[in-house]
Amino acid sequence: MTVEVRLFASFRNGRFKMKDVETEAGYSVGDVLGKLEIPVAEVGILMVNGESAAFERTLAAGDVLAVFPAVGGG
Amino acid sequence: MxxxxxxxxxxxxxxxxxxxxxxxxxxxxxxxxxxxxxxxxxxxxxxxxxxxxxxxxxxxxxxxxxxxxxxxxxxxxxxxxxxxxxxxxxxxxxxxxxxxxxxxxxxxxxxxxxxxxxxxxxxxxxxxxxxxxxxxxxxxxxxxxxxxxxxxxxxxxxxxxxxxxxxxxxxxxxxxxxxxxxxxxxxxxxxxxxxxxxxxxxxxGTGKLAAADEEKAKEVIKGVMEKIRQCDVTAKGLPAYGTAVLVNVINETGIYPTKNFMEAYTSRADETSGETLADKYLVKNTACYRCPIACGRLCKVDGVEAEGPEYETIWAYSADCGVYDLPAVIKANNLCNEYGLDTISAGATIACAMELYEKGLIKDEELDGVPLEFGSSEAIVEWTRKMGAGEGLGAKMAMGSYRLAESYGRAELSMSVKKLELPAYDPRGVQGYGLQVATTNRGGCHVRGYLISPEILGLPESIARTSIEGKAGWVKVFQDLTAVIDSLGMCLFTSFAIGADDYTDLFNAVVGEEWTGAELLKAGERIWNMERMFNLAAGIEPCEDKLPKRLVDEPIPAGPSKGQVHRLAELLPQYYKERGWSEEGKPCAEKLAALGI
The missing domain is CATH 3.60.9.10 (Aldehyde ferredoxin oxidoreductase, N-terminal domain)
Structure with a gap:
């Protein structure tokens, strides 16, 4: 199955903005991040389909995973 | 002293x-x-x-x-x-x-x-x-x-x-x-x-200012600097992308107000994001006095170098007006700075005018050949100029969106609180923030208690954005702490890295006091109540603690926050109670006496 991964800010450097990533049933958010070699410690905000998500969250086909480093502004 | x-x-x-x-x-x-x-x-x-x-x-x-x-x-x-x-x-x-x-x-x-x-x-x-x-x-x-x-x-x-x-x-x-x-x-x-x-x-000014305890101040400042350097937001995100790094975060959450808050998500946000700004137009960072963060942006478009735009400005001129054209947004920002216009209110007023035009209330004969159409790059630039110069309909628009919409009999189309235009977050999908802007003493303002920080950014801890549980308490603490930070003379962005105890230590070292964090927060509460009392005396009644009708009645139509409305009616009584005010929303004599005002 595939999930859509959207990367933002510094996570785009040397990677991509948006990509369909092949996963297997039962894959978690953390598994996908590992596959993309994104260090967990650098992750600030994780969203699955616009909702805040944990690393343990199991992904389903067609989910949209958005990954941000810690950011702020206003 | x-x-x-x-x-x-x-x-x-x-x-x-x-x-x-x-x-x-x-x-x-x-x-x-x-x-x-x-x-x-x-x-x-x-x-x-x-x-x-x-x-x-x-x-x-x-x-x-x-x-x-x-x-x-x-x-x-x-x-x-x-x-x-x-x-x-x-x-x-x-x-x-x-x-x-x-x-x-x-x-x-x-x-x-x-x-x-x-x-x-x-x-x-x-x-x-x-x-x-x-x-x-x-x-x-x-x-x-x-x-x-x-x-x-x-x-x-x-x-x-x-x-x-x-x-x-x-x-x-x-x-x-x-x-x-x-x-x-x-x-x-x-x-x-x-x-x-x-x-x-x-x-x-050529004078120098000494702290009450120079040694202690040096030590406290060193600790605070270390926290700012260790915090990814202040050390990495803001310097690299500026405040506009929020464009994609807020849009991906589905609370990015689009076309005068008719929608809350756009597939085109990245075209005017902080990442795109840094990639295509950023010349260099700029910093304010003694700031290690340096979130300012010196940008260049068509040979003109100037500072900005900030996140809120980008939102107001981009998504809120349906314009995904960064050069046009940068030009509008520059015009605001030159004419001396508030970029949030100016952009949001143009967005309001665009809805009035779309609904047939503003007529073509009022427009001097520049249609106020959502998506028009020409409109955001030219109508900003007309507002600054006070030309034609621009003169009316320069009085803000509330008076503009009211003049067409549709005041509810002004996305404002107490006539001050709301910034770049849709309250329907973020309950604490909505309560905060509804109750802020100067009206629709995000920087009087930035609940976006815990509700969206997870700082200092993550709280559920769609829940109303406990939000009144969060809002009160954030409002009071912000009143203190504003009064101390520091930038609010430090609050991504340091907390109430750090501000207290800085105040004590520089001023020569031995306040506790609780005392500093109480000073913030004193300021908040004093502002509230001025407003009440000015005839701004608690019934003005409200959000535009659209945000409490009309669910977000699409995107990640689809179906959500703001639950202000449930939250307000909790907030008044948390503040120790009457059920009607007025500070009582006992509360004022306890605060020494």
Missing amino acids: AGYCGKILRVNLTDGQIKQETLDISLAKKFVGGRGLATYFITQEVPADTDALGEGNKLIFSAGPLTGSKVPTGGRYMVVTKSPLSGTIASSNSGGFFGAELKHAGYDMIIFEGKSEKPCYLYINDDVVELKCAGKVWGKMVSETTDALIAEVGEDKARVAAIGPAGEKLSLIASIMNEKYRAAGRSGVGAVMGSKNLKAVVVR
Whole structure:
């Protein structure tokens, strides 16, 4: 199955903005991040389909995973 | 007296008299400084029912005890007055170097009263203070005014806070600009300055400020600097992408107001994001006084280099107007800075006008050939210019979205609270933030208690954005703490890295006190209640603690927050209770007595 991964800010450097990533049933958010070699410690905000998500969250086909480093502004 | 200069300048523009007054230090500490102390003076000296653009209103430039000190980001100052836009207390915050320069010249505060017969500016060079003729720069843009006045006084290092043509023409969304690009933007403070025929304040200060305990201050500052350097937000995200790094975060959450809040998500956000800005238009970062973050953006478009745009500005001119064209957004931002317009209110008013046009209320014959169509790059640039110049319908738009929409019989289409335009977050998908903006003393403002931080960014901890549980308490604490940070003279962005105890340590070391964090927060609560009492006396009743009808009645139509509305009716009673106010939303005598006001 595939999930859509959207990367933002510094996570785009040397990677991509948006990509369909092949996963297997039962894959978690953390598994996908590992596959993309994104260090967990650098992750600030994780969203699955616009909702805040944990690393343990199991992904389903067609989910949209958005990954941000810690950011702020206003 | 460390931290404070102990001197106030009182400038009567009617008779030209300038007096130095001694600041009561115990009074200053009670209200901290900056926003709090100036609000105290306004409540004591300006009857709440005063015409905001009349001679009876006063305009205060106020620095905090940490402004001009060695504390990181200690360069902030506040402009406090009665707002001509909202009728509420106005306190508009700015960075840059002007506030620190004022302190280095030896003053905590300047109080302007009355009205000058002719355009003038105030020149301060340490102990020499004089009112000078501004005839040559009246009608000029902010950058030209700034350069001309620096040349006229012959002090290259002088700092200038000035209004542009918008403030002169009494636009109710006019800003005061210092160092050309830093804005005391909100609430129409520039119109109050214009109403007094005061074009600018030019300051040169050469004094040095010592902390009460230099060794302790050095140690505390070192610790705070370390926290700012260790925090990914202040050390990485803001320097690399500026505040506009939020564009994609807020859009991906589905709370990015689009087309005057008719929608809350766009597939095109990235076209005008902080990432795209950094990639295509950023020349270099800029920093305010003693700021290690340096989130400012010097950008270049069509050969013109200027600072900005910030996140809120990008949103107002981009998604809110349906325009995904960064060069056009940058040009509109530059026009706002030159004419002296608040970028949030200006962009949001154009978005409101676009909806009025789409609904057939604004007619083609009013538009001078520039249709107010969502998505039009030409419209955002040209209508900003017309607002600044006060041309045609632009003159009406320069009074803000509420008065514009009201004039067409559709006030509910103004996305504002207490007539101040809402910033770049849809309250329907973020409940605490919605409560915060509904109850803020100056109206629809995000920086009086930035609940986006815990509800979206997960700082200092993550709380569920769609839940109302516990939100009233969060809002109260954030509002009170922010009142303190504003009053100290520090940048709010430090709060991504440090907490109430750190601010307390900085205050204690610089001022020479032994306050607890609870005492500092109580000072914030005192300031908040004092502002509330001014508003009540001004006739701003608790029924004004509301959100636009659209945000409580119409569910978000699509995107990640689809179906959500704001639950303000449930939250308000909890908030009033949390504040210790009556069920009607008024501070009771016991609460005021406990706060010493």
